[in-house]
Amino acid sequence: MTSIKDIARLAGVSPSTVSRVLNERAYVRSEVRQRVLDIVREQGYVQNHVARSMVLQRSFTIGVVIPYLFNMFQRQLFASMEFFLEQHGYKTQFFFLRWSDSSEQAFLRRLKGETLDGIIFIHELDNPLIYRYIQERGLPVALCTFEKQEFGFPAVHIEEEASAELAVEYLIRRGHRTIGLITGEHFSFGRQREDGYKKALAAHDIPYTPELTVRVPAYNPEAGRTGMLTLIKRKQPLTAVFAATDELAIGAIKALSESGLKVPEDVSVIGLDDIDISAFTTPGLTTVRQPIFEMGKKSADLVCEWIARGRMQGRTELFTATIVERESVRTLQ
Amino acid sequence: MTSIKDIARLAGVSPSTVSRVLNERAYVRSEVRQRVLDIVREQGYVQNHVARSMVLQRSFTIGVVIPYLFNMFQRQLFASMEFFLEQHGYKTQFFFLRWSDSSEQAFLRRLKGETLDGIIFIHELDNPLIYRYIQERGLPVALCTFEKQEFGFPAVHIEEEASAELAVEYLIRRGHRTIGLITGEHFSFGRQREDGYKKALAAHDIPYTPELTVRVPAYNPEAGRTGMLTLIKRKQPLTAVFAATDELAIGAIKALSESGLKVPEDVSVIGLDDIDISAFTTPGLTTVRQPIFEMGKKSADLVCEWIARGRMQGRTELFTATIVERESVRTLQ
DNA sequence: ATAGCTTCTGAAAAGGTTTTCATCTAGTGA
């Protein structure tokens, strides 16, 4: 591998000068600059990132932490982040977490050895030590889909509770009063969306029926399917179901059709997220849209802004969720 | 940040000894070893990866290159790779490519500056310089979903052509003789699957009708939808459609139902890939299964094996594709 | 002629690790 020294030797200058040329510093005679540049091109020389990171004490890398699941929602979010992070001149380093406390600890250890310039969290982690560590180290960070009041990290998210309310409200407005809920056991958004469901019911004087709620261990279609199957088996009459995420909703629709029930004729289904695929199910999934792409962009912007211009205290970017009407909800009567 | 020198000072030994302890080398008195270990734990010290990469000339990072698209198929593949790469002790570094020649050139430049230990390519890149560079540098590599005979890189893939044949054959066996094809313009697999389609027709003496083929510029549901719409508009009678990927098939089903055509009663649809979601569409998508998870694992294993034990010449791992029967294909008569 | 700037350049240090080489100590066998 050719190094800066080779270029220096070939150009008859010192490594310092080559470095100055490469980093577009002043104080290099234009004639020398040109000679160096020519040799660089000729030799196909590229700076060694590792050595650069070493001396600069920065890696030009942003970590993106995704706990446990890597579903369609996160794929879209991640793709968006990666795109804008690259535009800002940063590489993206993935951190998939697995489902365990030891995984979060392992992540923390790993984090300490990593020279990241910043970090984005998708979904909330259980281990508070991680946030505390980030705080102490002063690592630029952005939270995506949740916030952490006590730390005042910049965050981008929708009003989870209000968005769920919006979905259930939509159902109620269309005459539904026996509404099932399928949500996941994990993550703050699952709880918040459940709260939103309850709040909407309460606002319309509909008593909360525990038998209409089912909590599943994941947020994928398969979990939605088994959740819906459970609900059907309970024989609690219902005319509609709110699934806490679109993937859950897609699984629910599958379970309904497997059970000979038509959507939306027999049971209406509404989701939350509006992932790509929701526009392509049959029937098209009525859902609440989270502006995923924009949220990914904003998260990227926030970390980069912190890096470039220093920390801004307690900045939260709230996105609004909106109903997307497709064909999976029927108006009663 | 505490460094190895701090630990050395605290333990009253030299950095060399600490390094030996950390890397589990011999020639350290067990008493000293324990003292160092205690201080390391106490101080929460972790090795600095950048410095380590610098001196070791390896990064413990495998690059995964994904051209242009980042769809559901690739998400699953990527998740699988990341999982097994981590098991092998490697980090995963993403390289998303955009749709242009300059993007591939930019990638090549970037690649030169990167200290990767290995690289996995998902889908074939157009720019041959990239493979030549990899070859010259002797960088361990694995190809996933395609192969490059002239370079003899280890590769894992299915027989694209034969798999497509399998799908079309399945249709023909069920009495279909006017079969549409929706495929993408780009990537070798698109062309190969088209060849498979033609071959299956030829094998059953069905003349190839160009009007039944439509080529779309992407491999996502939206492209599948517009592709199907085009096919419908052409008014060329057909009883079945082979979509080159499941995402295309999902879009095709959507277009059919939008046009008042029922699947599979009016038109049968078969895909290829068997991505997660295909089990959850209504009707369930009949498709040809590519063992995505296993292929991801194998790719990871191959690069790691090359790194650990040196290059194995021209090793190709062929996976077999199998029909997955669900509800989107009807038997005629 | 001298002092004081500006522009340009190179030597050397720094960044945090690993590894080679040299040295020292203790133990073994003659």
Added chain:
DNA sequence: TCACTAGATGAAAACCTTTTCAGAAGCTAT
């Protein structure tokens, strides 16, 4: 007692950059 070996340790070099500092050269103003 004397070589010799094995075990344990530290000093220093190396990995490849960037940046600071110092010095040289050329100019301007006194």
